[in-house]
Every structure is written in structure tokens, then in C-alpha cells.
Amino acid sequence: MKRRKCSRCGVNKSLLREFLPGATECMHCRVGKPMPPTVYDVQINDHSFKMVFEGEPTTWEVFQRIYGERELVTSAVLEALVWPGAQVLELGACFGYFTLQFADLVGGTGKVVAVEGKDSYFHLLCRNLEGNQVVNVLPKNTFIHTVPNWKSKYRGKHAPAMPLTQFINRIYLNRSPDLIFMDIEGYEHDAIADLCKSGWLKAARPTLVWEIHGPVDEGDPDNGEIITYLDGQGYQVHRAGDLNIGIHG
Ligand SMILES: [Zn+2]
Numbered sequence: 001m002k003r004r005k006c007s008r009c010g011v012n013k014s015l016l017r018e019f020l021p022g023a024t025e026c027m028h029c030r031v032g033k034p035m036p037p038t039v040y041d042v043q044i045n046d047h048s049f050k051m052v053f054e055g056e057p058t059t060w061e062v063f064q065r066i067y068g069e070r071e072l073v074t075s076a077v078l079e080a081l082v083w084p085g086a087q088v089l090e091l092g093a094c095f096g097y098f099t100l101q102f103a104d105l106v107g108g109t110g111k112v113v114a115v116e117g118k119d120s121y122f123h124l125l126c127r128n129l130e131g132n133q134v135v136n137v138l139p140k141n142t143f144i145h146t147v148p149n150w151k152s153k154y155r156g157k158h159a160p161a162m163p164l165t166q167f168i169n170r171i172y173l174n175r176s177p178d179l180i181f182m183d184i185e186g187y188e189h190d191a192i193a194d195l196c197k198s199g200w201l202k203a204a205r206p207t208l209v210w211e212i213h214g215p216v217d218e219g220d221p222d223n224g225e226i227i228t229y230l231d232g233q234g235y236q237v238h239r240a241g242d243l244n245i246g247i248h249g
Contacts, residue, residue: 020063030058039131042097044068044075049100049132053124056095065097073241074211075101081179081207081245085109089168089177089206091144091191092184094121096128102181103134111136113171117143119156142167144184144191152218154185164191165198176204183211186219189226196229205234208246212239 002015006026013019018026022038035053042051042065053062064070078098082088084107093099093114102112114129114137116122122141129137143155146163155161168177182188188210195201208230213221223244227237230246238245 016067020058020066027058027060027063031060033058035062040066042066042068042100044070044072044101045079047101047104049104049128051095051097051100051128052131053095054127056120056124062095065095070097071242074098074209074243077209077240077243077245078102078181079105081209082106082110086178087172087175088112089172089180090114091164091180091182092116093125093139094183096125098181098183099125099137099139100128100132100134103129103132103137106136108136111138113137113177114139115142115144115167117141117152117155117159117161119158122156122159138171140167140171145187146190146194154218163194163198165194165200168200177206179207179209181209184219185217186213186221188213189220189222192226193229196233201233205248207248208235208244210244210246212242212244 003012004015005012006029007024008029013026021040023030035056035058037054039050039052042049082105086106087110088102088106090099090102090112093116099112099114106112116125126139129139141159143159143161144164144167145161148161150161182191212223230237235246235248
């Protein structure tokens with residue numbers, strides 16, 4: 001494997017594993033610095049797309065996205081669950097890494113609604129959709145929570161906070177989402193409880209996919225309570241890696 005000397009720490013490192021494409025500093029020296037305006041070619045499974053992260057702090061999570069190595073189990077699970085023509089609701093779309101995979105999977109006859117409550121993420125999400133000429137994704141700058149003035153570091157100035165049932169009723173006029181994918185930092189509990197209490201979940205029966213959280217910095221991590229709620233709605237919850245998959249019936 002090719003190696004190169006980091007321009008900052010001077011250590012020889014693997015070109016592929018330790019450097020962002022085009023960077024002269026190694027990742028260990030780059031972490032925390034703002035990402036450059038570079039457009040990166042990302043490849044994961046059969047999906048190829050372009051992504052920018054301009055201005056966001058450099059993190060190993062960003063590095064993993066650029067090399068198509070982030071959350072591979074999640075990508076494989078979503079690939080198995082989403083079909084051409086499906087309607088997908090994605091909560092916590094972040095920079096659009098999964099959004100762009102969904103856009104591919106649902107194709108021209110499907111639709112993705114991508115929700116992101118943090119301003120800087122939403123801005124990059126929209127740039128990444130435009131950069132790939134994606135037309136089957138509707139991005140929404142909304143923070144999903146049952147308390148209308150809920151304060152969170154993930155909620156930007158422009159994002160209204162709204163219960164999930166209310167959001168779905170506003171957006172999906174004709175047909176309900178077939179799959180809801182949530183990566184919302186522990187707020188899954190609030191979102192799923194709202195869908196149960198409103199009666200929406202029992203009627204629509206979408207597949208639900210969410211992460212099992214370790215320590216969360218916000219939100220309520222009680223996964224056990226979510227599973228109990230879903231059990232009462234006729235759902236079975238399966239696990240794959242760090243994911244929960246709730247399927248009706
Ligand atoms: Zn270095």
C-alpha cells in the first residue's frame with residue numbers, strides 16, 4: 001500500500017487509510033479543522049455520488065463517509081428493505097450520505113423526504129442533493145419533537161419543532177411512507193411514542209429502522225420502552241448490528 005509523509009507531523013502513513021483525498025496533512029493532524037470546499041467522489045456498494053462537507057469540522061465520521069466505509073451494515077439493511085417506487089421518510093438526514101443511497105434505491109418512481117433540523121447540516125444536505133441533480137428527494141428543515149419550543153443543539157434557528165405525526169400529515173397527502181429511517185440522536189423514543197399515541201402507526205404500518213444507542217448526548221435512550229410500545233402495535237423488532245428493524249405483522 002502506498003505511503004506518504006504527513007506535512008505536519010512528518011510521520012509516514014498509508015495514503016488510503018490516513019489521508020483525505022487531496023490533503024497533505026494526515027487525518028490525526030486534520031481532525032477538528034474545517035473541511036475544505038472539495039467535492040469528494042463517494043462509492044458505497046453499488047452507489048456512486050458526490051459529497052461536500054465544506055466548513056464542518058473534520059471528523060473520522062466524515063472520513064468514513066468519503067471512503068464509503070461508514071455504517072456498512074446500515075447500507076446493506078436499507079438496500080434489502082427499500083424497493084424501486086418506495087416512499088421513504090428519513091429523519092436526521094445530516095449531510096445526505098444515506099439520503100443519496102435512498103434516492104438511488106427508490107428510483108424515479110419513488111420519493112424520499114429527508115428531514116434535518118440543524119442549519120449547517122441542512123445547508124450541506126441541499127448542496128449535496130443539488131450536486132448530484134437529485135430530483136426525487138424533498139429536503140425539510142424541521143426538528144421532530146412533541147414540544148413545540150424544544151431546545152437542542154441539533155435544532156437550528158429556522159427549523160420548527162413538530163411532532164412526527166403532525167409532520168407526516170402535512171407532507172404525505174396521498175400515500176404514507178413505506179419506511180421510516182431514524183438517526184436522531186436518542187429522540188427516536190419521542191418520535192415513535194407520538195406515532196403510537198396518535199394512532200397513525202397502527203393505520204399506516206411502515207417499516208421502522210433506527211439505531212441502538214449507547215450513551216446519547218441528548219434525547220431519551222430507552223430502547224426497551226420503544227420495543228414495548230411497538231409490540232402493542234403489532235410490530236416485531238429485529239436486530240442487525242447496531243440497528244433495530246421494526247416490521248408490522
Ligand atoms: Zn500528521
